Amino acid sequence: MQATSITPDAPIRFSVLHRLLHLVVMFGFTGLAVTGLSLGLSSTAPARGFMWLIGGASHAAWLHRCCAVVTYGCVVIHAFWFLYYKFGLAGAWTGPDSIVPSLKDLKDFKHHLAYFFGLEKTPPRFDKFSYMEKIEYWALFIGMNTMGITGLVLWYPECFTRYLPGFFVNLAQVLHFYEALLAIVVKFFIHIGMVHFRPEIYPADTSIFTGRSHTE
């Protein structure tokens, strides 16, 4: 099924926790995307039709908030895991297995661009996480938190307007919408396209589900 074969004793790339979190976020994010977009594009026929199918705007709001709690819960669990990794397991912040950006990422990026234009024969040898994966990881981490905060403002406007000017709720709505558009396009098109459908990997990279790596 896969271009590169996976041997049963291949190194573990993603632990059980990470695989589980990815799976939950995958469904939570999709739920957030379809219910949120149906409200954001509510004047279009497909959005109205979908809202009607799931039982109207009240149910969509309920579903959106459930998915939000589950998805943000995964961020919190991941943050706790990060603390455990640093202090419990005394793991390293930096080094080839780290998700933290390093100078090597810049070199890899330059090398990769040179490879795109045929100036290099081979792509760069990435560490455990390539610069693209790091960009996606940190963009998602920042995005999840801004979506969480702006979403909470929109969920409880009565509470937040006790401390903030009223038009901050409008700003939260604007930021929530554009951040959502960015996340949806990047995750559904760029992430899925480049992780699974690239000729080198097509039809799918199963390592996030099985945990087994097929490189090295």
Next chain:
Amino acid sequence: MNRHILQSGFRKIYRLYFGIALAATALILIGICGKAGAAILPPSGTGSDWFIDMNRFALSAHAALKCDDCHGSMTEDGLKHTDEKRPDFLKQSATRAYDYARCRRCHELSFKRYLEGGHAKALREEKDPSKEKKQVTGEKIMAPTCGECHASHYERSGLSRVAVGQRMLGACASCHPANAASYRNNIHGRVGIDLGNPKAAFCTDCHGAHTVDSLKNPQTALLACKRCHPKAETEFTGIVIHASLESVPAADAPKKAEVIWIHRIRWIALAVLALSLAFFVAHSFLWLLREIHDKLRKH
């Protein structure tokens, strides 16, 4: 022989499976299209003029009334129907010519509220020659009486809250198009008009049915907010519902500044979105091209 029967059995199961899948998809699509078609807005305005469509009148809330219940008898006040002395009568607007004080006989409370409200105030100012004429929007619009918002001959009773709300938006939009547009962009308009949720707030739920208050006073606005948001406090009324420059009155400078900030943040967010997507799309596109090139060269 057995294998043949088995194969044709499988084929039947496959056909059944695909048949059901196709039918389900078709049903969903029909549902989506039907639902989408149902939410089309009625045309703005009331459609009232001197000529009455009796088929539509027969379906209206006033169908049980006789003509002279509202219009008086043919010889009332010493006038004759039709009046030869006033041949231009039909050239004036039907809604401006009618004496809507007659509505009071049946709609006492609504009429009382109308007299206390913003529209009646505008009408008094319009009739007062000493006052300068105020313009609600660019073109000159006359202050509304009953007939400007309600089609007396065609308005139906027993409509759902959402249907009334959708028709109301059309009526309000004929004089307040910018406010109607910004409302439709707001969460209340999206949920109420687009998605047909009866819990959403329509125009009169905040502004009052016949009192039509502008809600410039935060304390009045707070009372309106509290009908659905009981925990709201004064600053809650600072949330901009009509968030477009056209729907904020020129005199309200602080609100204008807030709307300008909302626009600025929107442009910044849009720029970040466009730049990020440009990077991701260009990077992915080049990567794909290169890998396809590598694959083709190996063959």
